[in-house]
Structures are given as structure tokens and as C-alpha cells.
Amino acid sequence: MTSVKICGLTDPDLVGFVAREGADWIGFNFAPGSPRRVTPQAAATLLMQVGRARPVALLVDPDDAEIDTIAALGFPVLQLHGAETPGRVAAIKARTGLEIWKVLGVAQRADLDGAAAYTAADRLLIDAKPPEGATRAGGHGQVFDWTILDHWTAPGPWMLAGGLTPGNVAAAIAATGAPAVDVASGVERIRGLKDRDLVRAFIRAAKQP
Numbered sequence: 001m002t003s004v005k006i007c008g009l010t011d012p013d014l015v016g017f018v019a020r021e022g023a024d025w026i027g028f029n030f031a032p033g034s035p036r037r038v039t040p041q042a043a044a045t046l047l048m049q050v051g052r053a054r055p056v057a058l059l060v061d062p063d064d065a066e067i068d069t070i071a072a073l074g075f076p077v078l079q080l081h082g083a084e085t086p087g088r089v090a091a092i093k094a095r096t097g098l099e100i101w102k103v104l105g106v107a108q109r110a111d112l113d114g115a116a117a118y119t120a121a122d123r124l125l126i127d128a129k130p131p132e133g134a135t136r137a138g139g140h141g142q143v144f145d146w147t148i149l150d151h152w153t154a155p156g157p158w159m160l161a162g163g164l165t166p167g168n169v170a171a172a173i174a175a176t177g178a179p180a181v182d183v184a185s186g187v188e189r190i191r192g193l194k195d196r197d198l199v200r201a202f203i204r205a206a207k208q209p
């Protein structure tokens with residue numbers, strides 16, 4: 001069954017709801033400028049509601065001080081959503097011992113060429129490359145051409161993101177064979193605020209047999 005991450009939660013009641021609906025991971029976004037950004041203080045409260053879901057901290061080019069602050073909150077997984085090099089990913093892995101996910105933004109097949117260099121990453125998250133002139137590294141609700149992934153063999157565990165919705169996630173899984181999917185915008189009606197009906201529909205559609 002496909003695993004599901006719901007990303008960018010900011011409200012404790014919604015965190016509890018997403019966990020009860022069967023999300024495998026819940027993402028908390030620490031990226032500056034994001035409408036989904038949470039502070040470490042707020043995250044400490046949100047973490048109490050995750051139930052059996054695993055919490056994931058989304059960071060963009062974090063320095064060591066930020067890494068240490070977030071690791072101290074007890075996150076088991078760090079999602080690196082910036083321009084972190086393979087060396088920087090390895091250094092963060094060595095510093096924390098945590099599970100590390102590295103995001104690769106893709107717009108063409110060549111964007112996958114660097115994937116194998118991220119040997120320290122425990123999972124690659126294949127996302128749409130941000131649009132030209134974007135001020136944020138992700139969360140744009142933009143789909144990329146899934147045929148880019150045709151005949152691609154991931155070097156390890158991976159996950160699909162980028163403009164997924166309750167309406168397209170089953171087709172995305174069928175087209176790419178993704179073992180796991182991630183969504184932020186596609187389960188919101190108001191930017192930055194998750195919608196319960198959309199969350200439920202997304203998880204059901206992704207996990208349908």
C-alpha cells in the first residue's frame with residue numbers, strides 16, 4: 001500500500017485529525033517565508049498530536065544551529081528542501097544520526113542525474129522544480145511531467161510530490177510506481193490551512209488497493 005505524507009500542518013487539532021485518518025508521516029515546515037511555517041515552540045505542541053504518524057521536519061539549507069534546535073525537539077526525520085549538496089547531506093546525517101530525506105526538484109530528465117550522489121540520504125523526494133522567479137523552494141502545487149520518471153531506477157527509497165491532489169494522486173501512483181506520496185497545497189482550500197475533506201479524500205485515493 002502506498003505510504004502518505006501530509007505536509008505543512010500548523011494546527012494541533014488538524015494534526016490529530018491527519019494522524020487518525022492514517023497518514024504515515026506528518027510534515028512540519030520551518031522554511032522562512034512559507035505560509036505553512038511553524039516555529040520550534042509551536043512544533044513542540046504540534047508534535048504531541050501526531051499519534052502513530054512519524055513527524056518530519058522540513059528545512060531549507062539549515063545551518064548547524066538550526067539542525068541542532070530541530071533535532072532537540074525529537075524529530076526522527078529531516079527533509080532537506082534546499083540546495084544541500086551530497087556532502088552537506090552526509091554531514092547532517094553524521095551530526096544527527098537521524099533519517100534524512102533529500103528533495104530533488106525536477107523539470108527534465110537530466111535533473112535526476114545527481115540522484116545517485118546522495119548516498120547519505122535515506123530517501124529521495126522527487127518534487128516539481130519551483131517555477132521561474134519563485135521565492136520559496138517548494139509547496140507551489142505544481143505538477144511535473146511524470147514521464148520524466150519512465151524507466152528511472154531510484155537508488156533507494158523515494159517519494160513523489162508536486163501538485164498532487166485527491167483527484168490526481170491515484171493516476172500519479174499508477175504512472176510512476178511511487179511507493180509513497182507527499183502533498184501540501186492539494187489538500188488546502190485556503191492557502192496554508194489543511195481541509196479535512198480533502199485530506200481524507202487524498203489518503204483514501206492514495207491508499208486504495
Ligand SMILES: O=C(O)c1ccccc1NCC(=O)[C@H](O)[C@H](O)COP(=O)(O)O
Pocket residue numbers: 007008029031033034035036058060081127136137138139140141142161162163164182183184185186
Ligand atoms: O510549502 C511551502 O511553503 C514550502 C516552502 C519551502 C520549501 C518547501 C515547501 N513545501 C514543500 C512541501 O510541502 C511538500 O514537501 C511538497 O513539495 C509538495 O508540495 P505541493 O506541490 O504543494 O503539494
